[in-house]
Amino acid sequence: MTVKLNSVKLLICFLLLSGSAIAQEDELSAxxxxxxxxxxxxxxxxxxxxxxxxxxxxxxxxxxxxxxxxxxxxxxxxxxxxxxxxxxxxxxxxxxxxxxxxxxxxxxxxxxxxYAPHGIITRASLAKDITERYGNPVSLEKLLAESELRFAQPVGRRYGDIQHLIDEHLVGTKHHKQVYGELALYNLLAMILINRVDFTIDYEMMIQSYQRNAGAQKSKEALSFIPIEEYEGKVIxxxxxxxxxxxxxxxxxxxxxxxxxxxxxxxxxxxxxxxxxxxxxxxxxxxxx
Incomplete structure (x- = not known):
């Protein structure tokens, strides 16, 4: 009799614990x-x-x-x-x-x-040189492997399926710079226009966003977007x-x-x-x- 009571108690405990686990899976801890x-x-x-x-x-x-x-x-x-x-x-x-x-x-x-995929954002005057040498859409792997151009990105920014190319060819080199702080991308785009860095990688919409920003500085240069060959035909x-x-x-x-x-x-x-x-x-x- 004692054995049966213990078995019943164990069964009840199991059911209660199972019910709690099931409830936890179905509900979010607010x-x-x-x-x-x-x-x-x-x-x-x-x-x-x-x-x-x-x-x-x-x-x-x-x-x-x-x-x-x-x-x-x-x-x-x-x-x-x-x-x-x-x-x-x-x-x-x-x-x-x-x-x-x-x-x-x-x-x-x-x-x-x-999203439409990331591309190269650079100065219009430099975009022509990049496309003549690396194509349009640009071969990112070839650009990163051969070029001496200065690349910058906001700290924490990542680029989906092309991130490994940046890690392999740029991170840790003198050609790679991270930009910190609020409005890091806008500051970075301003740096491109005044020739402090040469290019970044981001969505084309970022150019329009920068131009709409009240803090965007006026410049004789313009920003250009170049599609990336490795992202051709894809979406994010x-x-x-x-x-x-x-x-x-x-x-x-x-x-x-x-x-x-x-x-x-x-x-x-x-x-x-x-x-x-x-x-x-x-x-x-x-x-x-």
């Missing part, structure tokens, strides 16, 4: 935490256009489409956000390139939007990336429940049109995974 930093046009945390970056609008869209979920927005440097996520703290980054070689361990939502998938833990897994599952409404949200679509352009790549039945 709140949903987003880390954001000053990085127009993704996030804009000050000035006349505050909170109008398309990733700001994505966060508001998620809030609107998941009205029963508490959300917290924490403003901090990009490096701090990355440290928290890599150490499995509870945090999501709203606009992350989905599933690349350097961030395979995060949990990702389904694709929220698409944007998604919400979350910490590699149970909380992050549940957060992305929760976001995915509303993903179709998030994608179709009028405010989000209008923001993407404004910043990325109306000719940007669009999601369809072939790109909605």
């Amino acid at each position: 709140p949903l935490i987003f880390g954001v930093n000053e990085s127009p046009p993704f996030h804009i945390t000050k000035g006349d256009q505050v909170n109008s970056g398309f990733c700001d609008v994505l966060v508001e869209t998620i809030k609107a489409e998941l009205p029963g979920t508490d959300q917290v927005i924490r403003k901090m440097p990009h490096g701090r956000i990355r440290t928290i996520m890599k150490r499995e703290g509870s945090m999501c980054f709203p606009c992350m390139i989905n599933r690349t070689s350097y961030n395979p361990n995060y949990y990702f939502s389904k694709t929220t939007h698409l 998938r944007g998604a919400v990336g979350c910490s590699n833990n149970e909380w992050g897994k549940n957060a992305t599952q929760l976001i995915d429940k509303a993903i179709n409404d998030i994608r179709r949200n009028k405010d989000f679509q209008q923001s993407l049109d404004y910043w990325l352009g109306t000719d940007r790549p669009k999601l369809n039945e072939l790109t909605t995974k």
